[in-house]
Amino acid sequence: MVAENVPCPVCGLDGSVCGIMPDGRGIGVECKRCGVFGFSRTAMELIQRMQGEDLQLLKFLSCHIRQQNSLSITPFFLHEDWQVFAGSHQNTAVSAKISKLIDLIASHTKYPGQEISLESNYDYPLIDASSLNEMIYLMNHLTFSQLVQGEFDSVTKIHRVHGELLF
């Protein structure tokens, strides 16, 4: 059974696809923000019952999944093991987030000054940010520091960036 356009069990974004994995070992999810991942039925039930601090930690599971996907790895979570993976992204230093953002821009850019678009509302887990607002804040830091030129479209939630001085 495949359910389309349902809220993502990790980040809550509408439009994800959930279904029983082809090998039957759990629930597979595709989310534009979190990426592609799987949960055992036990892990899925635990996540659906979560409250309080655990929900704060869950935000950072998006970071783990997206960054694993960028290495061509599809994470599968068995029970509460997700907490360890999420926790490893929870306390990332601001300087490391800025470095990840610079790397993200560089990964989209073939030459200095090339204009690129970042779908910031979906891509913030790639830099261990916990929200779109944090991504905007960090991008503004790069802009004010004159490391990049760019602007944010609040309607499309896309950053258009020229990687002027980064390379």
Ligand SMILES: [Zn+2]
């Ligand atoms: Zn998600």
